[in-house]
Amino acid sequence: MSLELLRLAAALYAVAAAGYLLYFARPRHTLAARFGGWFLSGAVVVHLAAIGLACKEFGGLEWFTLRGGFVLTAVLLAGTYLLVQRFYHLPSVGAFVTPLTLIILLPTLFGEGGAPGEAPAALKHPAITLHIMTASLGVALFGLAFGVAVMYLLQEREVKGKRFGALFSRLPPLDSLDKLTDRLVRLGFLSFTVAAILGAVIARSVWKSAWSWDPQQVSTLLIWLLYGGMVQARHLGWHGRRYALLTLVGFALLMGSIVTLRTVPGITMHAGEYKGPRAEVVR
C-alpha cells in the first residue's frame, strides 16, 4: 500500500517537473510554474502519507536502509524547495530541483518496497529519530544547494561567455544563485552538525564508543569538514564559480559515500544488524 502511494507521489512529482520545465522553456506560461508548485505540494503530501504508512507496514527497519534514506531525502528535498520558494520566488529553480527529486526517488519505486522488520534493538535510543531526520535534512539541503550550484555554473558560462541565448534570459541572476547556494550550504551544515553530534551520543550509548573508525563515521567526518571548510571559506571571500564547484564536489562525495556504504555488504556497522564494533562481532 505504501509503495502504491509512493508511486502516486512520483507521478505527481513528474507532473510538477513537467510544469516547471515547461515554464523554463516558455517563461510566458507563468501558469505552468504555478501548476508545478501545486502538484509539487500535492506530491509532498502524498509522499509523507506514504512514509507514515510505511512505518506501520514495515516496522521501522526501512529507514535504516539505502532505500529508506532515499525516500526520506527526496521528500525533504521537495519540501525544502517549497519552503525556499516562499522566500525567494525562483520558479526556475523548480525546473532543476523537481527532476532531481524524481531521480532520487526513482530507484525506490521498484521491487519489494521496503524491508519488513523492527528497528534493530541496538538502536532503541530516544535520539535516533532526530538523528535520522537531521541527517536526511542535511543531505536534502546539500542536494538543493547542488541544484542551485548547477544553475549558477550554467548561468556563469552564459554570462561570461557572452552567450545571450535562452538560458541567459531564463536563469536567475548570478548573485541570487550564489547567495542561495551559500544559505543552503550553511543550513545543511548546521543540520549535518546536529546529526553528527547526535550520532556520536547514540554511538557512545549503544556501542560504548563515540568514535570507532567506522567507514561511515570517517566519510561523514570528511564531508562535514568539507562543508565546514566551505562555510569558513565564504568568510574569506570565496564565492561564485569556485564555491559552486565545491558544492558539486561535496554533494557528489556525499551521494557516492551513501551509495557505497549501503550497497557493499558488511563495510559499515551503520547497516544491517547494527551489532556494534567489529571486534565484538568477531568475538
Add this chain to the structure above:
Amino acid sequence: MNEPQLFLVGLSHKSAPIEVRERVALNGADLKAALLQLRASQGVEEAFVVSTCNRVEVFVQAEAEEAARRFFTSRAEQASDHLYVKVGADAVRHLFRVAASLDSMVVGEQQILGQVKEAYGLASGVQAAGGYMSRLCNRAFATAKRVRTETGIGRGATSMSQVAVDLVEKIFGDLKGRSILLVGAGKMGTLSAKALRVLNVERVLVTNRSPERGRQLADQVGGVFHPWAELEPLLVEADVVIVSTGAPTFVLTADMVRVAKKKRRHRNLCLIDLAVPRNVDPACAQLDDVFGYDVDDMQKVMSANHQARQGEAVSAEAIVEAEVIAFTRERETRAALPVLVTLRQRAEAIARAEAERTLAKAGDVLDERVRASIEAMAQAIVNKLLHLPTVKLKAAAATGESALAGAAAELFGLDQPSGSGRRDTPPNGAAAPAAPPPTEEDE
C-alpha cells in the same frame, strides 16, 4: 455626395526625411488649433492627429481627404511628395499597427502607444474626435495591449544602455548597496550610467581626466566626482565600471584589474567598455570573477533581440489583422442597423394603423379581450414577416456585404421620407409608446 469614411494622410520616418517631418510636426497649443481648423473644414466630421518625432499622421472621418492633405501642404510644400493616403480598412489597419508599435523605427518600442493615447486625448478634449474616433482609438489601444501581452514583441533590449542594464541585472540582480563607476565623459557611457539607476544603485562614482568636465558629468548623472588619480582605488569600490573615454589606448589594463580583484576579495566586477577604440584590455574579461563586455558584445545582443522582435512581429501582424476585421465588421453591422430600424418602425406603424381602422369599424361590438388579440395579431404578422429579412440583413452586414442593406432600403422605399404611400398615418398618440421587442417574443 460620398459617405464619410476614415482617411489617413501622413508621413513618417519611412516616407519622409527629418527636414520635412520637423516642419509639419506640431504639439500643444498649435496642435489644438490645427485640430480645430481640421474639424471646421468642409465635410470633416471627426479628426485626430498623431504627431511625434517619427511621424505626423492625420486621421479624419470625412467625405474626402482634401482637408487632411491641406494640413501638410499648408505647412511645408515639399511634404506632398512624401505623403501616403489610406482609406477605410487600410487606414484602420495603419492606426492599429502604429499603436502596436509595428510601424516604429524600433519595432516593439513602448513609447508610441502612450503618444497615440495622448493624441487621442487631445483631440477628444477639443471635441475634434467624437464617437467614431473613440471606438476606433479604443480598439487600437486594446489591439496594442493584446499584441504586447500575447507576443514577445516588446521583449529584449534594443538600445545600448538597456542592454547594459540587462547584463548587469543578470550578474548582480539589483544594485542595492552597490556602486557604479563612470570613467570618461562619452555619451553612451553617460546614458548607460543613467539607465542603470533603475537597479537601485547606491552610489554613482565619476572620474574623468579633466576635472571640470568630470564635475559637470557628476552633476548630470547624480554622482560624486573623484580625481583621475584615484582610478585604481575606485576599482576596488565599484561593482560596475562603465568606461567611455576618448583615449586611444587601454585605460584599464589586466594588471590593474588583477590588483583590484584581490583587494575586492573576489567580489564580482562588471566592466562595460563603450569606447571605440577600446579602453578596457580584453584580457580583463578572462579573469575569474570579472565580467567584461565591449561595444561589439552589446551590439550582438541588440541585433539578436532585434531579430527576435521581427519574428514576433509576424504573430503581431496576425493579431492586428484579426482586430481590423472585427472592427470593420462591427462598423458594418452598425451601418446596417439604420435600415433595420426604419424598416421595423415603418411596418409596425402600418400594423398599428390597420388594427386601429378595423377596430374603429367594428365599433362597440367587440369586448376588450378581442380587441387586444386583434392588436397582437397585427403585431405578430409584422414580426413573422420581418424575421427572416432581419436575420439576413444582420448576417450580410457581419460579412461586410452592404449591397443587401441597400437593396432592402430600395425595395421597401425606406429612402423616401415617411409619408408617400402612408395615407393612413395613425392618429397621433394612438401609437403605442414603444414597440415590443421583435421576433423573440412571438415564436
